[in-house]
Amino acid sequence: MFAASVLTLFPDMFPGPLGASLSGKALEKGLWKLSVTDIRDFAEDVHKTVDDTPFGGGAGMVMKPDVVSKALESVRPHGRIVFLSPRGRKLTQALAAELAGQEKLTLLCGRYEGLDQRVIDHYGMEEISVGDYVLSGGELAAMVLLDACVRLIPGVMGNAETAEEESFENGLLEYPHYTRPALWTTPDGEVHGVPEILTGGHHAKIAAWRREKSEEITRERRPDLWQSYLAKNTEKSK
Ligand code: SAH
Numbered sequence: 001m002f003a004a005s006v007l008t009l010f011p012d013m014f015p016g017p018l019g020a021s022l023s024g025k026a027l028e029k030g031l032w033k034l035s036v037t038d039i040r041d042f043a044e045d046v047h048k049t050v051d052d053t054p055f056g057g058g059a060g061m062v063m064k065p066d067v068v069s070k071a072l073e074s075v076r077p078h079g080r081i082v083f084l085s086p087r088g089r090k091l092t093q094a095l096a097a098e099l100a101g102q103e104k105l106t107l108l109c110g111r112y113e114g115l116d117q118r119v120i121d122h123y124g125m126e127e128i129s130v131g132d133y134v135l136s137g138g139e140l141a142a143m144v145l146l147d148a149c150v151r152l153i154p155g156v157m158g159n160a161e162t163a164e165e166e167s168f169e170n171g172l173l174e175y176p177h178y179t180r181p182a183l184w185t186t187p188d189g190e191v192h193g194v195p196e197i198l199t200g201g202h203h204a205k206i207a208a209w210r211r212e213k214s215e216e217i218t219r220e221r222r223p224d225l226w227q228s229y230l231a232k233n234t235e236k237s238k
Contacts, residue, residue, distance in 0.1 A: 002100060002153050003033040005075040006142055007068070008109040009050060011038040013139045023147055026156040034146070035075070039063075042070035051112050060113035068108070068119050079104025081125045083115060084138030084145070088127030093168035095128070096148035107145065109138030171229040173222060175213040 006014055014036045015027065026032055040048050044067070051061035072078070079102055089095070099105060108115070108125065120127070130141040151157055167174040178194040185191050197209045219226045 001031075001033060002102065002149065003035070003079075003104050004146055004149075005035050005037065005078075005104070005106045006109065006139075006146075007037045007039050007071050007075065007107070008137075008139055008142075009039050009111050010109075010137065010139055011036045014143075016143060018143055018146055018150070022156055023150040026150055026153065029155075031153055031155050032150055037071055037075055039068060039071045042067050042074070054113065062113055063110065063115045065116035065119040065122075068115060069122070072106070072108070072119075072123060075106060077104055078106040078123070081106045081108065081123050082145070083108045083110065083120055083125040083127050084130070084141035085110060085114065085127040086129050086132070086134050088129040090132075091128055091130050091145055091148065093148070093166075096145070097152055099145070100149035100152040105149075107138075107142045109142050111137045168225075170214075171225060171232060172214040172218045173225070175210040175217070 008014070015024065015034055018024065018034065019027065023032075027034060040050055043050050049064070050067050051063050054060065054062050072081070080099070082099075082105065084107065119125075128141075128145065130144045135141055165174065178198060182199065183191055183193055195209070197205055200206075215226075215229075218229065
């Protein structure tokens with residue numbers, strides 16, 4: 001079972017969005033587990049101090065290693081320990097799939113300028129980033145990571161095929177979707193139909209059309225993905 005322990009200074013933020021929709025239902029059904037620890041509970045002084053000024057000076061505050069370590073010791077076993085951080089390895093679908101297969105995951109949410117380096121090193125934390133921008137805390141990043149993992153747990157999504165066809169699963173972005181009505185009238189009176197091939201019921205042709213669209217969209221929007229897709233496919237055909 002996928003069990004996640006989240007350590008945060010803002011425990012009230014959880015489960016938050018993870019308690020709704022797919023991930024929320026899965027949590028209720030016991031398909032995954034979430035426990036949340038308030039790091040502040042492990043502060044030792046009367047003021048419940050969790051941060052201090054950085055050695056060497058400079059702006060901002062740093063989360064104290066002694067307090068964070070006590071919080072971590074309270075949630076053993078750890079499994080992999082992830083520190084959400086803009087310096088980390090970028091979260092991808094492949095990494096989400098890998099993490100979704102873990103029995104236990106410990107997620108540490110940073111605040112302020114970040115975490116004392118010694119505690120990162122001592123616990124051998126894996127730093128993971130949700131993208132090249134700076135959030136004010138690791139909580140939203142942890143939720144993004146968990147959401148991406150939880151929907152991959154068997155039984156969470158109604159339709160297992162949905163996941164297989166999605167963006168990134170085959171190295172491509174997804175093809176466009178259409179649903180009823182077949183003729184949609186825009187607010188200014190234009191009538192838009194759907195690509196004819198989709199209503200013809202010819203499954204092989206539909207699959208080929210979707211593949212083509214996926215490739216087109218990936219080529220136009222994400223040259224980086226397109227290049228690795230091409231490289232992989234020439235590798236395969238060798
Ligand atoms: N001073 C840090 C940023 C601190 S932001 C730096 O320049 O790298 C405060 C906390 O928010 C971080 O410790 C981290 O836990 C979280 N955070 C911010 N941006 C993030 C991102 N892109 N991915 C994951 N976590 C992030």
